[in-house]
Each structure stands twice: as C-alpha cells, then as structure tokens.
Amino acid sequence: MRRGADASRHRALSREAVIGLSLALAYLVFAAIFWAYPFFWLARLSVTQWRFFDEPVFTGGRNLLLTVQDPQFQQAMWNVLRFLAFYLPIAFGGALLVAFGLQHVGRGKTFVALCFLLSNVSSGVAVSLVFTKIFSSTGPLNAWLFGWIGVRVPWTTHPTLAMLAIALVVAWKFVGYYGLILYSGLLTIPREIYDAATLDHARPLTRLFRVTLPMINPQLMMVLVFAILVSFGLFTEPFLITGGGPADSTATPQMMIYETAFRRLQPSHAATMSILVSLASYLLVLAARRLFERKVVIA
Amino acid sequence: MIARRTLLTLGAGGLALLAGCGPRRTEKRTDRIRFWVAPNEAEEGFWKIAVARWNALGRGLPVDFTTIPTAGSSEDTVLSALVAGTEPDLCSNIFSGFAVQLAALGQVENLAAMPGYDALVARRNMGAILAGWTQNGQVSALPIYSSPTLLWWRADLLEKHGFSAPPRTYDEVYAFCDRYGVARQRYGMQVVSGRWWADRWFDFISFYYAASGGRPYLEGARALYDNAAGQQAAGFMDRMFRRGWTAMDFDAEEPLVSGLAAGAVRGPWDVERFARIYPDTLARIEVGPIVARAAGEGVGATFSDSKGLVIFKSSRVARPAFDFLAWVLGEEDLNLLWLQRTGLSPARGDLLQNPRFARYYRSNPIGRAYADHVVNAKPPALSEHTIDIQKIMTTKLVEPLMGGQLSPADALAEAVAQTNRMLAVQA
Numbered sequence: 001m002r003r004g005a006d007a008s009r010h011r012a013l014s015r016e017a018v019i020g021l022s023l024a025l026a027y028l029v030f031a032a033i034f035w036a037y038p039f040f041w042l043a044r045l046s047v048t049q050w051r052f053f054d055e056p057v058f059t060g061g062r063n064l065l066l067t068v069q070d071p072q073f074q075q076a077m078w079n080v081l082r083f084l085a086f087y088l089p090i091a092f093g094g095a096l097l098v099a100f101g102l103q104h105v106g107r108g109k110t111f112v113a114l115c116f117l118l119s120n121v122s123s124g125v126a127v128s129l130v131f132t133k134i135f136s137s138t139g140p141l142n143a144w145l146f147g148w149i150g151v152r153v154p155w156t157t158h159p160t161l162a163m164l165a166i167a168l169v170v171a172w173k174f175v176g177y178y179g180l181i182l183y184s185g186l187l188t189i190p191r192e193i194y195d196a197a198t199l200d201h202a203r204p205l206t207r208l209f210r211v212t213l214p215m216i217n218p219q220l221m222m223v224l225v226f227a228i229l230v231s232f233g234l235f236t237e238p239f240l241i242t243g244g245g246p247a248d249s250t251a252t253p254q255m256m257i258y259e260t261a262f263r264r265l266q267p268s269h270a271a272t273m274s275i276l277v278s279l280a281s282y283l284l285v286l287a288a289r290r291l292f293e294r295k296v297v298i299a
Numbered sequence: 300m301i302a303r304r305t306l307l308t309l310g311a312g313g314l315a316l317l318a319g320c321g322p323r324r325t326e327k328r329t330d331r332i333r334f335w336v337a338p339n340e341a342e343e344g345f346w347k348i349a350v351a352r353w354n355a356l357g358r359g360l361p362v363d364f365t366t367i368p369t370a371g372s373s374e375d376t377v378l379s380a381l382v383a384g385t386e387p388d389l390c391s392n393i394f395s396g397f398a399v400q401l402a403a404l405g406q407v408e409n410l411a412a413m414p415g416y417d418a419l420v421a422r423r424n425m426g427a428i429l430a431g432w433t434q435n436g437q438v439s440a441l442p443i444y445s446s447p448t449l450l451w452w453r454a455d456l457l458e459k460h461g462f463s464a465p466p467r468t469y470d471e472v473y474a475f476c477d478r479y480g481v482a483r484q485r486y487g488m489q490v491v492s493g494r495w496w497a498d499r500w501f502d503f504i505s506f507y508y509a510a511s512g513g514r515p516y517l518e519g520a521r522a523l524y525d526n527a528a529g530q531q532a533a534g535f536m537d538r539m540f541r542r543g544w545t546a547m548d549f550d551a552e553e554p555l556v557s558g559l560a561a562g563a564v565r566g567p568w569d570v571e572r573f574a575r576i577y578p579d580t581l582a583r584i585e586v587g588p589i590v591a592r593a594a595g596e597g598v599g600a601t602f603s604d605s606k607g608l609v610i611f612k613s614s615r616v617a618r619p620a621f622d623f624l625a626w627v628l629g630e631e632d633l634n635l636l637w638l639q640r641t642g643l644s645p646a647r648g649d650l651l652q653n654p655r656f657a658r659y660y661r662s663n664p665i666g667r668a669y670a671d672h673v674v675n676a677k678p679p680a681l682s683e684h685t686i687d688i689q690k691i692m693t694t695k696l697v698e699p700l701m702g703g704q705l706s707p708a709d710a711l712a713e714a715v716a717q718t719n720r721m722l723a724v725q726a
Contacts, residue, residue: 052382053404132550138559139551152483156494157547157701243494246698262375263686265400 045271052267063272073273076253077280079163083252084231086167091178091227092220094171098179099186113183116176124173128240131169132156135241159249162242166250169237174230178223185219186212190298217294224292225285232281253277331363332620333387337373337606338366341571342391345640349627358626360619367392381406381611388614389624391443392606395432395678396685398440401609403683408610411438413621422629424648431678432607440607441628442646444637446566447669447676448505448602450488454585456561465562465587467594469535472562476544479561483543489554489563490536490545491697496689500679501564503697504689505602506532508677509589513600517680517688520722525715531592533707537700547701556580564589566604567669571642586668603676605646631655644670684725691718 046063048056067073098116105112119127134141135155142152155165189212197207213220235254238244244251253273261270336346346364354361369376373392380386381401393401401407410416411433419441420426428445432438452465460478462471476487492501507516511528539545545560554560556577573581588599608628610620627633634645635655650656650670660667679685695714699705705713 051404052378053406133552136549136551137547138549138554146483154547156550157698243496245494245693246702247694259686262378264684265378265404 042271042274045268046275048268050268051265056268059268063268064276066269067272067276072248072251073253073256073276075248076251076256077277079248079250079252080231080234080280082163082249083167083170083234084228086164087171087231088224088227090167090171091175092223094175095178095182095223098176099182102179102183103186113180116179118176119173120177122173124236125240127169127173128237131165131237132241135165156242157246159246162246162250166234166237166241169241170230170234174226178226181223181226182216182219185216188298189215214294215296215298217292217296221289221293224288228281228284228288232277232284329615330360332360332389332616332623334362334364334620334623335367335377335387335390335392336364337392338369341641345637346391348636349633352633353623353626359622360616362389362623377401381613384613386611386613388616389608389610389620391608393440393609394606395440395442395681396683398432398607398609399434399681399685400683402434402437402439406612407439408612408614408617408621409437409439410441410610410621410624411436413618413625415621415625419625419629423634423646424653425646427648427674428646431603432605432681434681440609441624442605442607442678443628444605444641444643445646445673445676445678446568446604446643447672448501448564448566448589448604449668449672450562450587450589451555451565451569451584452562452587453555453558453580453583455583456558457585465585466590467588469531469538469590469592472535472590473538473542473544475561476539476542480542480544485558486546486554486560487544487562488539489549489560490539491548491701492564493548493550494693496686496693499689499692499697500602500604501566503532503536503692504679505564505589506535506591508600508602509591511600512595513675513677515677515680517682517718520719520726522688522715522718522722525711529711529715530707533696533700533711535590535592536697537703537707540701541703553577553580555584562587567643567666570665584665586665588672598671598675600675600677601672603673603678605678635659638666642666644673646673648674684722687721687725688718691721 045056047058047060049059049062050056102109102113133139136142137152137154137157141155146152154161156162193211193215194207197211202210233254234252235258238250238252239255242250244255254277257270257273257277260273261267334346334350336342343366350362350364353359367373367376367390374394374397377386377390377393377397398407402409416438420429425442428442429438432440432442450465454465456479457463457465457475460475462475466472466475472488479485480487490502492498504516507524507528508514510531511526514523514528516522516524516529549560549563552559555563570581573584588594589601591599608624610617610624614620628645631653632655634647637643637645638656638659644650644666647653650673651660651667656670660670680688682688691714695717696710699710699713700707
C-alpha cells in the first residue's frame, strides 16, 4: 500500500516537473543561444588566434598574457574603479534624495515617479550629445561660470574632471531609477519602528543611520550591484563625450573590447578581455555583497 | 501526454531557432553585380543615375545597388557582412586604412592586377593620386573622390582686423589672433578638431603635410614625424594654446557662425552642410590653404579625406565588377555628375585643366579652392594600425600640447617612440 502511494506521488511529481520544465524551456533555449553559446565561443576564442576569416589556431595563454600586460587594458580597468569612486556617492546621494522626496509628494506621485524614469529610458547617444555641448569649454555651463566667477572648468579635457563629468551624466540617467528602488524599500519599513525610535529620543540622523538605511539594506544592495554592473558596461557616454581621453583617463573596458575586436580586428584578444571583465565584475559584486549585505527581518 | 506534446513542440521550435543561428553563407550570384554604396542622400542619388545608365547600356552584367545597411559605421557593417558571408561584390565608402586591413586579411582583390587598370588610371589622370593608395604594388581600393582639408576663414572678420586675404603662414595667423582674440572669450582659430583618433587627420596630420610638402609621417613600421616639419606643426599648435588663441574644444557650437573662432579646418563636405544650415555664414567664408611656417610657391600640400571602392575576393563576378567600376570612374560625364551631386572632387588630377569641369568650378569658388589642392592632397598613411597610430598621436602629442604638459620636441619624441614600439610589437 505504502509503495503504491510513493509510486503515485513520484508519478505526480514527474508530471509536475515535466510541466515546469516545459514552461522553463523557452528561457533555457534563450539562455543557451544568447548566453551559453556566446560564452563558450568566447572561451574558445580566448585561447586561440583568430582574425574573423581564418580557422582559430590554439595559442594557449598567449592572449591572457598579452591582455594582463596591456597598459591600456590595465588603465581601462583602473578607470572602472575611478568611475565608481565618483559615481557611487553621486548615485546613492541622488537616489536617496529622490526616494525621500517621493515620500513627501502628495498628489501626482505616479507622475513624478514617471518623470524620474524618463531620463533612464532616454537614448544614451542623445543624452551624451547634449551633455557634450553642456560641458564644452565654450559651452553654456562654462559661459555661466565665466560670467559669474571668471573661470572656465576643463570638464572634458582634465583627466579627473572628465571622469567626474561622465559620472554626472550616467548618474543623471540612473538616479531616478535607483531612487524608485529605494523608495519601494522605504515603503516596507513599519511606522512603529520610527515611533519607537522617537520614544527613545533618537534624532533624525540617528533614525537615518540606525533605522532607515539598515532596513532598506536589500534595496541599497540592489542599487550597489546595478551600479557596479553599469560601471563595467560603460560605453556610450565616454565614447561620445570624451572619446576615452584625455590620456585614456576615461577609456573603459567596453571601449577597449569594441576597438580591439572591430577596429584592430583582433577578436581573440577582445574575447580574453571580455572574460576578464566579466570575472572582475562578478568578483566585485561578490565582494560588495560579502561586505555590505545584511539580512533584514521584520518580525 | 499533453506535457510530452508540448515538450516536443518546444524542442522542435528550439532546434529550428538554433538551426537559424548557424552559419549560412549566401550563394554568390553570377548573373548580377551586387553593390553597396555610402548611406547618404547625395551619393545614393548619383549611383541611382549611374547604375540605371549602366544597366540600360547593356555593356556588362547588370548592377543591383543598395546603401550599406548600417546604423553605425560602414566598417562594422562590412566586417559583419564578410563574417556572415553576405557581403556584396563591390563596395564604396572604404577609407584607405580599412582597405589595407581587408587586404591583410585577404578579403579584397588587388585592383592593379585587373585588366584595364592602366587604361583607367590614364583616362582618369589619377597616377599621382594613386601613389598614396598603392602598397607594395598592390591597390586594394580605388579612390572615387579626394577631399583636401583647407582652412575656412570668416572674410568679414579678417577684413575688420586688417587682413585682405586668409593667412598663409603661422606668423600671419599669430598676427591675426593677436588682434582678434579676447582672452577665454574669442579665439583666432580652431586648432584641434576633436578628441577622436580620426580627428588627427584634420589637425596635426594636415599641419604636418602642409609643413613637410606632403612627406609621409609613417614608413613601414617606423613613424617619421619627429623631424623639422613635425617640430613646426607641433610648435604652431603649442603656441596657439599657450597664448590662448584657441580653445580646448568647440563642441558647443559651430565656431565660425558666431565668430567664436574666425578660422577652422574644414572639408568640402561642409559646404553642403553650411549651405543648408548656415547659408549666411557660408556667404562670408573665404578658403585658404593649411598654414605652414613659410608660404611656398604654388599650391601647398594638405591631407586628403578620400573614400574608395573595393571588390571582395569572394565575388564570382570580380572581372565584370571591375568593368563597371572602370566605366563609372572613367566616364567624364559621370565624374561631373558626381561633382554636381555630392560637391566632392572626383579623385582625378585634371580637374582644373579639363574643360568638362571648368564651368562647375568657375561658378563655385569654394569648390575650386578644393579642386586646386586635389593633386597635392595626401591620404593617410597606408597601415592596418591606423587607429593605434593616431590614438598615440592624440594621447602623446596633441593632448600634452593642449594642456602644456610637454614641450613640442618632447611630445613628438614620446609619440614617435611609442608608435615605433607599438608597431614593433604588432609586427
């Protein structure tokens, strides 16, 4: 009797699994075509020498050696960290302002939220072209600064300021989106916790650092992970605004990969770069989660 | 049962999708010539007429043309098509450096080996121009037009500051800038064209060619521009920045329109743009040569922005395609039509002597100035490492000069040394 029941449950589970599998199949096929196949092709390319039209020839670790010794690639990877140093404070500061601001909006909250999202969905190319003009040494921002305090800021021709300019443009694009993520976190914090904190005479800053920020840790982590991924995937803004200059100070790994594959016609070398970039981004995300992720339990 | 059927259906669909992603090279046709042309209205209009005439004449295989199906750069699209096997037989809009890359990859025909090549060169008077397109006796692309770079000046601003003609020497530019420039508000001339590697064609390389009389800046795997001409060109750029006679960039606006700068390097393609957007400014433009230390006798040298046509190795109709090419490039009527439609000077050495073109240039002084320089306009160095060479030129020479971090001599030495190291590694 017992064996019969087990067999019947097994058949039922199998049927459930088959249905689940068939539902997941579309995604699995998609992932196989657009993720697994390119990844394995990249892995194969990275240990070969191939120039688009010939047969790949196995070269072992040569591409890896060339890539890690390439000063331009090293500079591009360092530039990711430089970008993050500017981007994270701007993005988190801006996103928190958006989130707190939204809490105080009464009517038309959806409209305001939608407005913040507009910058996120606008074309990176169009945005970059507009900001190129704004940041120009002879552009409106500098004309205003010159009229006001008599200085022109070399936004795109000074290595540090150029990276700051890129970070500002990218932050403008993403701050609204990040703000909405943080706002969703703020909505989940029970009012009673703040009441209790107030009874304990907690000041606003104490409430921010002891209650609000710890309670929205999952949302903050999500924004942090997104920000890291954005920094490793950066292409359009530096490509159009600074061209990677001055002195390669805003060149990014994605720009290097594109130019190596399609301008220098060295796809094997570019494949190695792309694998290293994915590994670096994965490790950085992992490190960030280890360091900052906390479990939030609302009893 | 339902699940199994669903699985089978989804599996079949997935396999079909995978099969569709497999390599599938297009079977090359032998009854037509497939031709890609530059994706712009003016050139497309020309090819529409030229191809219709060829097809009506019935002198060879009919031609089917489309614009290069690109949303970005033509090079990326051509490359993708070559990898996918969907490239045409014939393609225009190829710059010489890309043609050399394609030749190094064995993807394009050597046009110098085609029957009828010598007759075409003679008929089109393009022997001198082709010197810059020939590498080891091989011609991978035939230039269809040659667009010299020249300096545009606002004639009204020159006159107002005591100049009756565009400056021809560095000293004349300095003298004008001294009178016209207002610190950090108004500049004599735009010196640096932009921050992209290709912008070097329109600043340092143009100045170098003008200073050296058109001597090459690269030979094989060796950069040559750390010489007297390089010193002069770099010295000029350095002085313009140190004295504040030019700005770091002019991205915010077209400087010639507002007079933010009174002079700038421009190509003939800008004539059509200005005629459309800034007709009033165009009426006040006077074209002068690229400045050098001393004004030489006759027409000075400058850079030529040229595009050419290639025939792909995979073509099964390479000979008929070359016949079409030779017909289009060799027919004076079509060369004139090209000039009228695009405003770009055909790459031929007799533009001002040949009466067929004289009438066009009589009524078009700016076009005439460009035509004057076609013979002395030099294309970029033929190298498959063009991008790296010019990126080094940007980061080690032009940017340090802009910021004043290095002297012209040190910047030149550093740029040349790094270029040579890069070329040695690539070799």
